[in-house]
Structures are given as structure tokens and as C-alpha cells.
Amino acid sequence: MPTAVRIRRTGGPEVMELAEVEVGDPGPGELLVDVAAAGVNYIDTYHRSGLYPLELPVSLGQEGAGTVAAVGEGVTEFKPGDRVAWQSQHGSYATQVRVRARVAVPVPDGVSDEVAAAVLLQGGTAHYLTRSTYEVKAGDDVLVHAAAGGTGLLLTQLIKAHGDRVIGTVSTEEKAKLAREAGADDVIRYDQVDFAEETRKLTGGEGVAVVYDGVGKNTFDGSLASLRVRGTLVLFGASSGPVPPVDPMALSRAGSVFLTRPTGVHYHRTREELTWRASEVFQSVVDGSLKIRIGHRYPLAEAGQAHEDLHARRTSGKILLIP
Numbered sequence: 001m002p003t004a005v006r007i008r009r010t011g012g013p014e015v016m017e018l019a020e021v022e023v024g025d026p027g028p029g030e031l032l033v034d035v036a037a038a039g040v041n042y043i044d045t046y047h048r049s050g051l052y053p054l055e056l057p058v059s060l061g062q063e064g065a066g067t068v069a070a071v072g073e074g075v076t077e078f079k080p081g082d083r084v085a086w087q088s089q090h091g092s093y094a095t096q097v098r099v100r101a102r103v104a105v106p107v108p109d110g111v112s113d114e115v116a117a118a119v120l121l122q123g124g125t126a127h128y129l130t131r132s133t134y135e136v137k138a139g140d141d142v143l144v145h146a147a148a149g150g151t152g153l154l155l156t157q158l159i160k161a162h163g164d165r166v167i168g169t170v171s172t173e174e175k176a177k178l179a180r181e182a183g184a185d186d187v188i189r190y191d192q193v194d195f196a197e198e199t200r201k202l203t204g205g206e207g208v209a210v211v212y213d214g215v216g217k218n219t220f221d222g223s224l225a226s227l228r229v230r231g232t233l234v235l236f237g238a239s240s241g242p243v244p245p246v247d248p249m250a251l252s253r254a255g256s257v258f259l260t261r262p263t264g265v266h267y268h269r270t271r272e273e274l275t276w277r278a279s280e281v282f283q284s285v286v287d288g289s290l291k292i293r294i295g296h297r298y299p300l301a302e303a304g305q306a307h308e309d310l311h312a313r314r315t316s317g318k319i320l321l322i323p
């Protein structure tokens, strides 16, 4: 019988339980996949805590990679034995899961199952944030928060690939080293110093063209204060908690800046968009220009510990659950 990490009520990591689940045959347009690795993403903690409400009970996890065991009616793109990766599929913290074929992509040779599970969601995110939400340009100074995190390390590398300057924020010396290895030109210990002041100093008083802020509540005001006139604040997450309502005049006072709160689904609107982003990300992995750091692996039964470590800022790079 397949097992999955399930919640019956929302709350802290203790509400997660490993349970035997009925997966059933794949329905029309679906794949049944034997999961090799499941990616842990911050959004999973919002589903668990109830910040993003889901109908309960529900199996957690959005992302993974594995081998197709069976395909449902109408599936032509995949067949049993194919290696696939997917995102936006509930129940991915599991030994087996039914995946909608339209959210799955083939995993190319040269990319392991673990790396595929590690890069699809956060890599696709870093891709859309730097290519579509705000297209980073040569000469831009860019501030990336939590630069040693799963998304942060990928953002840093993708921005550097365009030749731009990255200033990263981190909370430990070990994370500072990882951010530098990923290409950050300057690293600020935002747990120790005022990062907005430091960013102004590093940019000769000008401020940065864009801030990528997945931290939210604790960084939002400082992020606004770090921007140059007509800069862009890309608020893409809330690892420190949600940002309270914003007075539009605050954007004016900050220098007529732009604020956007993007979400993945609006940047993966079609199958073409998903496969475009995934194939570019996988290609960068294959050609060695994008390095994937899998910082932590846990068995499925320790998914609660993975969430605790993520909350406690003990992780860097990608966290995987290995069934």
C-alpha cells in the first residue's frame, strides 16, 4: 500500500502523519508515478498551517520526480517507464502519487531524479521572476533576500548569468559563503545590520533596480527603502510572515516604485510556458551553468522535522524527502 504524509487538521509540524493511502488507478489525463524524491517548498508549510487553506484531509507536497508506473486515458506524451518531474500536484510527499500529465515534464538524461525534484519548482520560480516579472538587465544592481535558501541560490545564479550585480542577504556565515559561491558580489548579514542602509552604501546612495523578497513581513519596509527611484519590489513570499496592508503613498515616498506580488500559477499559464521554463532550467543544469545544492534529505517519516528545520532557518539550498 502506498504511503503519504497527510494532515487531518492544520497546525504545526506535529499535525503531519505518515499514513497508508489509496492512490487508485490514474484517471483521464493522469499519470501514476512511483516517487523517487519529493521537493519541500515553503508553500507546503502554508498548506500545513492553514495560511493557504485546503480541503482536509489532504496529503502534502507539490513537487517531485519519479518513474511513470501507468498512464490514464488520453495521455499520449508519457508512457510507463518514463522519468518525469512535476510541480503543483498535491500529495507529492508520498511513495506513489497521481499526477496530472499537464503539470509533468520529461526529465532529460543527465539530470538525476533528485536534482529534477530539487529544481523544477524553485528553478521555474527563479526563471519567471528574473525573466518575466522583472527582466533583469545588464547593469542592474539586484538585492536578493535569503540568498542561500532554495530559491535564493537559484535566483542569485540566474541573475549573475546576465552579468548583473547581486547583493544577497543571509543570517549566518555559512550561508554567506554559499551565497558568494553562487555568485553574490556582496553579502549582508541582515540579522546583524540594517540591510537597507548597507545596500545604499554599496550602491553609492542610488539603491537597487529590483529587490527579490521572499521573506515578507520582516524585510518589506527595508526592501522599499533599498530601491532606486522607479525601482521594483518583487514580493514573492513570506517566510517571516505575511506583510500587513500597504498604503499606496508608501510607494510614492519610496521613489515612485513598483510593487508586485507574483504567484507561480500566473507565470505557468499554459503547457508551453511550463515546458519553456522547465526546459531552460534543465538545460542550464545539464550544461553546468546552474548548480543545484541539495542541502538536506529526510525520509518521508521525518517530513515534520524538515518543516521544523525550514521554520528555524536551519536549512540552505533544497530540501528533499526520499520515500
Ligand SMILES: NC(=O)c1ccc[n+]([C@@H]2O[C@H](COP(=O)([O-])OP(=O)(O)OC[C@H]3O[C@@H](n4cnc5c(N)ncnc54)[C@H](OP(=O)(O)O)[C@@H]3O)[C@@H](O)[C@H]2O)c1
Binding pocket: 040, 041, 042, 043, 121, 122, 125, 146, 147, 148, 149, 150, 151, 152, 169, 170, 171, 172, 175, 214, 215, 218, 236, 237, 238, 239, 240, 241, 262, 263, 264, 265, 310, 311, 312, 313, 314, 315, 316, 317
Ligand atoms: N511566489 C512564488 O511563485 C514562490 C515560489 C517558490 C517560493 N516562494 C517563496 O519564496 C520564499 C523562499 O522559499 P524557499 O522554499 O526557497 O525557502 P528557503 O529560502 O529555502 O527558506 C526560507 C529562508 O527564509 C529566510 N528567513 C528569514 N526570516 C525567516 C523567518 N522568520 N522564518 C523562516 N525563514 C526566514 C531564512 O534564510 P536566512 O536564514 O538566510 O534568513 C530561511 O532559510 C518563501 O517565502 C516561499 O513562499 C514563492
